[in-house]
Amino acid sequence: MTLxxxxxxxxAKTQNLxxxxxxxxxxxxxxxxVENVSRVVEASPVEKTSPQTGxxxxxxxxxxxxxxxxxxxxxxxxxxxxxxxxxxxxxxARDNAILICHAFSGDAHAAGFHQxxxxxxxxxxxxxxxxxxxxxxxxxxxxxVIGGCKGSTGPASPNPQAGKPYxxxxxxxxxxxxxxxxVELVNHLGIEKLLAVAGxxxxxxxxxxxxxxxxxxVQSVIPIATTARHSPQQIAFNEVGRQAIMADPNWHGxxxxxxxxxxxxxxxxxxVGHITYMSDVSMAEKFGRRVRDNYAQGKFASGFEVESYLHxxxxxxxxxxxxxxxxxxxxxxxxxDLTQPTPLSQKLRNxxxxxxIIAFKSDWLYPAYQxxxxxxACKTARVDATYCEIHxxxxxxxxxxxxxxxxxxxxxFLARVWSDASTRNAGEN
Amino acid sequence: MTAEHRIxxxxxxxxxxxxxxxxxxxxxxxVLVREKxxxxxxxxxxxxxxxxxxxxxxxxxxxxxDAGLSEYSDASFDYVVLHQSLQQVIHPHKVLREALRVGNxxxxxxxxxxxxxxxxxxxxSGRTPVTPNLPYKWYETPNLHFLSIADFxxxxxxxxxxxxxxxxxxGEGETKIWPNWWAENAIFLIGRN
Numbered sequence: 001m002t003l004x005x006x007x008x009x010x011x012a013k014t015q016n017l018x019x020x021x022x023x024x025x026x027x028x029x030x031x032x033x034v035e036n037v038s039r040v041v042e043a044s045p046v047e048k049t050s051p052q053t054g055x056x057x058x059x060x061x062x063x064x065x066x067x068x069x070x071x072x073x074x075x076x077x078x079x080x081x082x083x084x085x086x087x088x089x090x091x092x093a094r095d096n097a098i099l100i101c102h103a104f105s106g107d108a109h110a111a112g113f114h115q116x117x118x119x120x121x122x123x124x125x126x127x128x129x130x131x132x133x134x135x136x137x138x139x140x141x142x143x144x145v146i147g148g149c150k151g152s153t154g155p156a157s158p159n160p161q162a163g164k165p166y167x168x169x170x171x172x173x174x175x176x177x178x179x180x181x182x183v184e185l186v187n188h189l190g191i192e193k194l195l196a197v198a199g200x201x202x203x204x205x206x207x208x209x210x211x212x213x214x215x216x217x218v219q220s221v222i223p224i225a226t227t228a229r230h231s232p233q234q235i236a237f238n239e240v241g242r243q244a245i246m247a248d249p250n251w252h253g254x255x256x257x258x259x260x261x262x263x264x265x266x267x268x269x270x271x272v273g274h275i276t277y278m279s280d281v282s283m284a285e286k287f288g289r290r291v292r293d294n295y296a297q298g299k300f301a302s303g304f305e306v307e308s309y310l311h312x313x314x315x316x317x318x319x320x321x322x323x324x325x326x327x328x329x330x331x332x333x334x335x336x337d338l339t340q341p342t343p344l345s346q347k348l349r350n351x352x353x354x355x356x357i358i359a360f361k362s363d364w365l366y367p368a369y370q371x372x373x374x375x376x377a378c379k380t381a382r383v384d385a386t387y388c389e390i391h392x393x394x395x396x397x398x399x400x401x402x403x404x405x406x407x408x409x410x411x412x413f414l415a416r417v418w419s420d421a422s423t424r425n426a427g428e429n
Numbered sequence: 430m431t432a433e434h435r436i437x438x439x440x441x442x443x444x445x446x447x448x449x450x451x452x453x454x455x456x457x458x459x460v461l462v463r464e465k466x467x468x469x470x471x472x473x474x475x476x477x478x479x480x481x482x483x484x485x486x487x488x489x490x491x492x493x494x495d496a497g498l499s500e501y502s503d504a505s506f507d508y509v510v511l512h513q514s515l516q517q518v519i520h521p522h523k524v525l526r527e528a529l530r531v532g533n534x535x536x537x538x539x540x541x542x543x544x545x546x547x548x549x550x551x552x553x554s555g556r557t558p559v560t561p562n563l564p565y566k567w568y569e570t571p572n573l574h575f576l577s578i579a580d581f582x583x584x585x586x587x588x589x590x591x592x593x594x595x596x597x598x599x600g601e602g603e604t605k606i607w608p609n610w611w612a613e614n615a616i617f618l619i620g621r622n
Binding site for chain 1: 470476479480482483484486487488489490491492500501502505
């Protein structure tokens with residue numbers, strides 16, 4: 001790759017970073033508004049000819065409500081609302097649907113733009129006409145997890161029994177419960193079998209749950225930068241976040257919805273999170289030891305850019321995320337364990353779902369060895385799998401940033417799954 | 430199609446399962462899928478080549494052969510292929526043993542170090558040979574082990590490995606006479622006794 005291409009690629013990624021709430025600067029870089037207008041993306045290092053890609057344009061979040069969801073804990077959540085978005089057209093045979101599962105702080109808005117908003121969906125680089133999840137070919141669905149705070153039922157939703165928000169009376173939810181809610185949505189959309197389920201980080205956990213529990217309903221899965229179970233280190237970071245929230249005097253045992261919110265604790269939790277999403281190298285490249293003028297707050301802050309970055313992101317997170325959801329969702333991630341009571345390989349026995357497993361070299365929050373454990377289970381169970389460890393210095397954030405490499409892998413993988421499915425269907429007819 | 434790919438494709442049964450260890454960009458597996466309808470699986474260490482394999486519609490694992498095949502149970506594949514990769518692994522003996530365990534049959538292809546050009550170069554120049562078939566200087570070669578056809582025959586005899594097929598290549602053609610002198614490359618189809 002020429003130096004100029006390298007530079008362009010880096011520049012594109014910096015802009016992506018800015019778009020993804022991870023800007024060093026306090027003003028956000030607004031992406032150019034593209035509606036059904038094809039734009040040429042920079043040539044990828046993995047593909048000589050980059051296809052023309054575009055935006056899905058203006059999109060709207062939709063809501064699906066159903067009566068009861070029996071949870072793993074034995075409790076029943078009722079009623080349940082699922083916020084979701086769809087992109088592209090469902091085929092007449094209803095065989096081109098792909099479910100995208102979002103990560104911890106994500107939402108149903110994965111692609112395109114909401115009316116009068118500047119920011120594209122969280123995986124807009126991957127979903128759209130000509131993109132990895134090509135909306136000209138596939139019908140893409142993304143829904144907000146239950147327990148979340150972006151339209152699906154969660155601790156901030158009104159408790160019909162109490163006439164006020166659930167708070168911590170909201171039942172504990174698991175990754176399996178999130179997936180079962182997605183199954184209800186997929187049923188509602190009249191889709192018997194998904195072409196693929198894909199997602200990174202916590203989204204990848206849901207993907208694995210789909211493969212284990214609903215393999216008969218999914219042709220292929222794409223777990224990215226994820227794990228079959230959290231390590232003690234991952235649990236530890238989540239526990240720091242939870243303790244920061246619960247130590248905030250405004251938390252009030254989770255009953256704060258009519259009062260001042262536990263913003264200090266939630267911001268602190270997010271600051272810790274952001275450290276774990278980056279790598280030593282990406283932090284050094286992004287911030288160095290640079291100091292922002294007029295930024296130092298108090299005697300002990302030197303005004304390093306990395307400090308302002310963490311403060312900025314912590315404060316911004318507070319405006320868009322609910323502290324109780326933080327507690328519920330991190331708990332669900334920590335309790336998730338597909339290696340117990342039976343090994344993952346046993347759960348995958350006789351599974352015909354095809355796997356594309358992706359990890360990133362500098363990701364120390366979800367290290368590649370965890371993806372290799374998933375691969376090993378596939379090998380033991382003789383499940384068809386492709387595994388790639390993408391070279392990246394971006395740490396865990398890489399799954400949102402290494403677009404060229406991810407797109408190449410996913411585009412070709414889906415093309416094969418699609419053609420195999422079509423061949424099989426033709427054989428059956 | 431190269432002569433080596435053609436020969437391997439002739440040996441492989443239709444509709445069988447093939448694990449290619451060190452599959453590179455997946456050229457051989459693509460041939461086997463197309464010609465013999467095999468269920469193909471590759472393992473490759475080079476990330477750039479993983480992208481090539483995926484573009485060819487192949488299933489491939491990004492990883493190191495020396496890390497082992499321990500997850501695969503015995504006789505998981507009809508064929509395990511080590512084509513131009515055995516001489517590049519750190520522990521060829523271990524890898525071959527594992528290949529023979531997880532595969533019913535193993536196909537091994539390697540450059541013949543006893544080809545007359547390499548012999549003469551060592552004899553007369555006193556330097557590590559650089560030939561069209563082994564085009565690397567000693568400090569940049571990916572080949573960690575240098576073996577000849579005779580070496581491999583000895584190895585199979587000592588290990589009680591049954592040689593079922595052999596092919597010796599000189600350029601794109603096959604040679605039968607004095608292969609250890611004339612053949613640049615050799616391909617063996619072997620199995621457990």
